[in-house]
Amino acid sequence: MASQFKWPVYIIGISGGSWSVIEPLIASGRIPNIERLICNGASGTVESIRVKGDKHFRPQTAWPTIASGLRPERHGVTRFFDDARDIKANMIWDVFQEQGAKVGLFGWPITWPPKPIDGFMVPSHLARDSQTWPSELSFIKMLDREGQSAERNSGNQSQGSTKQNRLKIVKSLLKTGLRPSSAMRIATTAARAIVTGDVEKRAILLRHAKLELNSDIFLSLVKQYQTDFSAFTTFLVDLISHRYWRYRDPDLFPNTDEESVIHFHDAIDKAYEHVDRIVGRVVAAAPGKSIIAIVSEHGMSAEPISAEIGKSRYIIQGDKVLEIVGLSSTIIACPVARWIAFRFQPNRDTQSNLAAKLGRILVKDTLLPLFQVHLHQDDEVIAKFNLHSDNEFYAKNGIDNLTLTYNDREFPISYIAKPLGSQRSAMHDAQALMILTGPGISAGKKIFDASILDFMPTILHAAGISVPSGLDGKVLDIFD
Ligand SMILES: [Zn+2]
Missing domain, CATH: 3.90.1070 (Hypothetical Protein Ta0175; Chain: A, domain 2)
Incomplete structure (x- = not known):
């Protein structure tokens, strides 16, 4: 089929990404790649969305909203345990596919069970098993689950040596057609993280390793599959923000011990810095004329009195x-x-x-x-x-x-x-973020009165695809 879209699209989903953290980091020059996208494109706070009666903004319902331009009741995912079988709407990648685009999705929530597409689909951490499209990629989810069970079994030393683990991982990576040098680097990161000591430090290390690993694999797959619509979603910022906000803002949490503040005060900033490096790599990999977008499904803010029980x-x-x-x-x-x-x-x-x-x-x-x-x-x-x-x-x-x-x-x-x-010390809030750059998008433009609902129609419009009627979101006023 002839291609009907004008520009390739790269989306970086930063779950829990918040301006309240990004702004001071930009001021101190610590996230230059995100800063550059903001200067070159349109950006602003966008309202998140939740199901009527729910007290939380949930990733499960918000990500399909970002992808469909529809409220949860209309796209079908309204509960934390719903999966892709509950989706009743066309997602943005379905539209791109209809226009002849090759699609690569990595870590987008509620894409499990994955379906056959022209490209690849690696579901998020909400998946129930290791299924991927194509199935040769399922080792990625197996690695993921190995990392998860390493974290769940923290305290017990995990089975096998670093070397054995690495060998096993390299073998699976090579089967997918990755270059041996990439496979080796990825496997070393993965294997090392699985055996490191100290519970809290290890949890952080595992999560950073996961981002390193997944982004490396994502970029290799994008190259290998030559995708036109490519999306990578990370939960590093969300997870670190939930647990470590108290050390960033200890005045709000009177019982926080000083030793931990010394160790972890920078944990959230470091998560953003890591994501910023990934943004830099995606930008470097994208052709000059591409649409590059960053989006979060909700923001994060301190939760001084935890709704969770116990320590x-x-x-x-x-x-x-x-x-x-x-x-x-x-x-x-x-x-x-x-x-x-x-x-x-x-x-x-x-x-x-x-x-x-x-x-x-x-x-x-x-x-x-x-x-x-x-x-x-x-x-x-x-x-x-x-x-x-x-x-x-x-x-x-x-x-x-x-x-x-x-x-x-x-x-x-x-x-x-x-x-x-x-226990957690931060929770989701309504202030999500959006940064959009690409041909025709005004540089330095501020986004106002917008919602995560507007993401899908705005990206379609930017790519030159006609926007379906009847969406709950609108095309944002950000074009030259
Ligand atoms: Zn969260």
Whole structure:
């Protein structure tokens, strides 16, 4: 098919990217690549979006809004556990594909399960398994999961030496057609991160390694597949901002210990600096006349009084939960973010049976169910802790020493959940960011009265593709 788009498009998604952090970093010259894009293009604060009645701005609903120009009720992803099967709308890459573009997507949320496209699709951390398009790339998600389980099992030394890990990784990388020199560099970063000590420092290192690794692979794939529409999304800034805001702004958090402030006061700034280097590499890889855009789905700001319970955040051990309810053999527990997706062959009986059993795990002192349980499609049951600070008992006693019951059995919460790292100190806010550069886009233009809804129609317009009617977003007034 003849190409109907005028310019190639490169999108860098920075989950949680906020002007409140970017502005001082620009003032001190620490993020020159982002600064250059702002000077060369249009930029501003854009309003994020949430589902009516939800107290949070969620990446799950916001990223499909960025990609579709539609509100969550219209694109179909309204719940934290929805996936690409719930999407009812055309995404921006579908439109580009219809115009003959080759598409490369890396880490865009709610692209799992991936579908066949002319190009590549590597889903985000919200994926339930390692599926990619094409399937030869699934080792990337396997590496990702290895990194995740290294973090979840922090404290235990991981299996295998750095050298063995590296060899294994290099072999998979070479199978995808990456150059040996890139494969070697990527594998070294990956293998080193998997075995490093100290819990908090290791968590940060793992996340930086993941960005290094993923951006390297992304840029190699873009070259290899010759994509016209290429998007890379990173969650480094979001994750680091949640956990380390207290050290950046310790006055808001009176009980923060000084030692940690010394170690981590710069953690958020360093995350932005790292993303800035990736932006520089993407710009360098893009042809001279390209549309280059940076977008975040929400901003971040301090959360001095955490809505989370207890001093730590907890990771649910899905396999232990299945053992308690006696269903280990047929169901797979997939940890995703802070929740678990229990997956099985499509089966309504299994689904309602498992949901009922999970609902019978109670907290002994409150007699309340431990989990919020949701049914999803016909092959999943989703479980998330139902432990909130608005419950007086949990607020007063924390959750570290809860006793749980299932039928006649009693067991401590530590049997099915592990503390992992510190409590969050920042949360999502409404102020997302957008930076757009390219042929026809006015340099130094400020974006006003805009929403993440406007991203898709504005990019289509910039690329010379006619904007479909009936979108909730509009083309922004940023053109020469
Ligand atoms: Zn977040």
